[in-house]
Amino acid sequence: MDQNSLPPIQTTARDDAVLKALVGFVGAEALRPGEKLPTERILAERLKVSRNTVREALTRWEGLGLVERRQGSGTYLKAAVSPDMLHMPLTLSGGNDFTSLMQTLEIRRALEAEAAALCAERASPADIAEIERKLDIMEQAFRTRDGMSAEEDWEFHQAIYRVSGNPLFEQIIAAMHELFHRFWEHPLGVRDFGHASFPYHRTIYECIAARDPQGARAEALKLIATVEDDLKRGAAKLKLSSQT
């Protein structure tokens, strides 16, 4: 017997219905990110449901990062929503130990190389100019602030992900990035962390500008390799110093 011939029936789904109605509303009103949604009280009244139900639905959206609630102000759209959108919560097993950081780097190595290659294939002249601009900003920040250019560095990489044409790269690598930096504030004694990766930003850019996917991939791999080296050095030093 085909087990699929008797699917479980759907009995109640109030809050789901609320979300569906909200999707329709956002579409009908052509709301864009940053704009304000109707009040919870108004939604409850219009949809003929309790305010609690509205809140449960909005809590779901907030958890997905689709919406931001500001007490006293209102609820604001944070990302575009459309009927055919897929939300996939990914839970990454954390752990602030060395192993976890290396694991995030392994993921990032794979994605960073692919994104750089795709970027080199698909970049328009305007894209290349934009990436060069980010590179210049980063290099200047690096020089004037003696290597403290994490913000600008990250923006350079993000520009590459965007040009790759696949938003998943930015989303997934951003998660790795956050995971990495959550234990990064001053985790290890490596003061010059990231310095070694500096020159590869320009070589990556040059490969992209030259439309050389394989070159871009290779340079991206070198960049990640320097970060892995830094991490290993830091871990070794930490291990040494913790031997009481």
Add this chain to the structure above:
Amino acid sequence: MDQNSLPPIQTTARDDAVLKALVGFVGAEALRPGEKLPTERILAERLKVSRNTVREALTRWEGLGLVERRQGSGTYLKAAVSPDMLHMPLTLSGGNDFTSLMQTLEIRRALEAEAAALCAERASPADIAEIERKLDIMEQAFRTRDGMSAEEDWEFHQAIYRVSGNPLFEQIIAAMHELFHRFWEHPLGVRDFGHASFPYHRTIYECIAARDPQGARAEALKLIATVEDDLKRGAAKLKLSSQT
């Protein structure tokens, strides 16, 4: 000045506090996935908060897939939780269109190749035997059921991810996989979808068994390439047939 030295004070964060307490509870009781959490009413009483607040917190967890609520029965843990865990909601714009599927494949291409290479580096003899076992099962299913071996196929790949030693591969690729299959039931008229990828499973295995990372990477790329081809063929056929 370090901006992190003055974190914003937390005036209200009831439901967040509830979640933190719940994490502690799960840890203290060593709850495993599938086990039942305390009743909402009990949680509300113990934590000295309203039941609605408890519900908002649980709604968050439900949205992240950490927990499952069954009316009349209870709330059940669905995944392991630990204090330092990162929850990343992935939002894939688009839907069932060709572009979205190709995007998931681009991610999978990058990760699949890296995982296969790492697997070839790190596999123990026992690991190799396990992978071969999965391969045999899959090949037999493929032959006896005329190519309908999606389940066994997937288990073969999962074995590789596990042996890679990095659980992130399995988690992220699983997300891509689910995304891909959500529109896969019979989306396109390609009846023999996946047939072309069949031989590469064995070549990947052989490279792993031979401890040949670069070979494994290359074969994995070939496998993904066949899937991309199938997808393109299906999309072309669909486009053709929809020209009424």
Add this chain to the structure above:
DNA sequence: AGTGGTCCAATGGTCCAACCAATTTCTGCA
């Protein structure tokens, strides 16, 4: 022993009516 029926307590789902806390807007005084 097994089958089906009925009842009941437990549990999540929804609702209501308030009040609290943060924010925004308005108002009236200097």
Add this chain to the structure above:
DNA sequence: TGCAGAAATTGGTTGGACCATTGGACCACT
């Protein structure tokens, strides 16, 4: 006109009530 304080707005929380579903206990009948 400028601005401090009051008032309205809005999300956050509370407590209590009832509904719908679940799962077990119990029972009658076969």
